[in-house]
Amino acid sequence: MADASPIDRSDGAPGGLRPEDAARTFDAIVANVSRVIQGKAEVTRMILLALVAGGHVLIEDVPGVGKTSLAKALAASIDGSFGRIQFTPDLLPSDVVGVSVYDRRSATFDFRPGPVFANVVLADEINRASPKTQAALLESMAEGQVTVSGETYGLEQPFVVLATQNPAEHEGAYPLPDSQLDRFLLRVSVGYPSEDAEVAILASDGAEDAIPHLKPVASTAAVAALGTAGRGVHIAPGLQHYLVDLATASRSHPRLALGMSPRATLSLQRAAQARALVAGRDFVVPDDIKALAVPALAHRLQLAPEAALSGTSRSHIVAELLDRVPVPTTAGPRR
Structure with a gap:
């Protein structure tokens, strides 16, 4: 989990990255994730593209097609932290961003960061939570920060939210408001794997066991450098x-x-x-x-x-x- 500290607005982002070096780094990350997620290189490219562009991704798909594994593999490939939020009807905003807790010994409030303080955040089944809880993500997605009890905390960069959404006809799903939809740079669908890819999944007995052994091929600083170069x-x-x-x-x-x-x-x-x-x-x-x-x-x-x-x-x-x-x-x- 990334450290939560009051936001520092100084800009120390690296720059000067050559396009050919950027392409090499990007392709290496996609190839590494593809070691775990079979046959979904194009989806991986779209999600990583959103990360480079400083945006977030809405994934609308049925359960069980590898969305969680993909998010974990991406975090591991860039040596970044991973946070997962399972959205449910009773989830509170504080369960997302964190909460300030009173410490009797020091007579002060200590901030305990929520799972949104990570480089790659999986917001699973986001449309099962109430609109109020969904809105708890808005500030972090739009500004890369959260505000709790009047104190603003910056999120470690790079930062991407991968929000999964059940199809609207599923029971217990809330429609995402337009203001939330507009915060997502891209909407993609993972889809079912091809026949060959599904056979490979069966042969490997699933992807979860491979993720802990996945080595990073880039650093979070390298991904941040991609973002800086992209804006130029x-x-x-x-x-x-x-x-x-x-x-x-x-x-x-x-x-x-x-x-x-x-x-x-x-x-x-x-x-x-x-x-x-x-x-x-x-x-x-x-x-x-x-x-x-x-x-x-x-x-x-x-x-x-x-x-x-x-x-x-x-x-x-x-x-x-x-x-x-x-x-x-x-x-x-x-x-």
């Missing part, structure tokens, strides 16, 4: 206009009640910058945006009532926006 990746003004054009088109779409927010536009830009970096480039190309548009945007859109009743897919609407909005012709490397 060049994105041409033409591509920024393209992002705004996508947002404008979503806000006037007849089947949407709520289009892209400015946070959604910024999140897609940051994710595209991270994708460019780990591909070994120092500039964003249109394919970076297109490849991440559905996982970065679909969960943030709100369907109009008629579209919701007709079963319209938000992912389909994002694909439609990509088809409609023209890609700029001048969107290459900086000159």
Whole structure:
């Protein structure tokens, strides 16, 4: 567990990482996690991409497909701490962020950090908890800190929340509010393994036994350096206009009640910058945006009532926006 201390706002983040070195580090982490999670390299890449971009991931899937193992393997691969929160209807906010306890001997309050004080936090079945408890994660996800009894505590970086969500039709599930959904950079689905991967899982008798023996291939400092380098990746003004054009088109779409927010536009830009970096480039190309548009945007859109009743897919609407909005012709490397 990361140490909890009052927040220090000084910026000592490393920089100057070459794109080819970033790509090598990223691929090494993905390969290491894949030793435990069979056949899910692309899902691993998306989750690690969110970590590099400073975002969080919502995983909507059925139980038993390896979400917990994936989160543990990621933490082990970057030599980071792991925290797990099992969300239940009776879970309290203090069970998430921690609590201040009065010490009679010193006549002071001591802060006891909750499981959110970790590099990789698995928020399991987040939509089984009440909205009040779900909201306890908002400050940590948005600002990398928590405030308890008037004292603000910084979270160790890098920091990522991997929240699993049961499908909405499951009994006892609360819908996540829009303000919470908007805090997730990406929404992904792990899905069932392929036939060969499932046979490999049976042959290894499950992944849990392998995780304690998984050696780190990078440090948390190296991942933080990836994040710093990602924010410096060049994105041409033409591509920024393209992002705004996508947002404008979503806000006037007849089947949407709520289009892209400015946070959604910024999140897609940051994710595209991270994708460019780990591909070994120092500039964003249109394919970076297109490849991440559905996982970065679909969960943030709100369907109009008629579209919701007709079963319209938000992912389909994002694909439609990509088809409609023209890609700029001048969107290459900086000159």
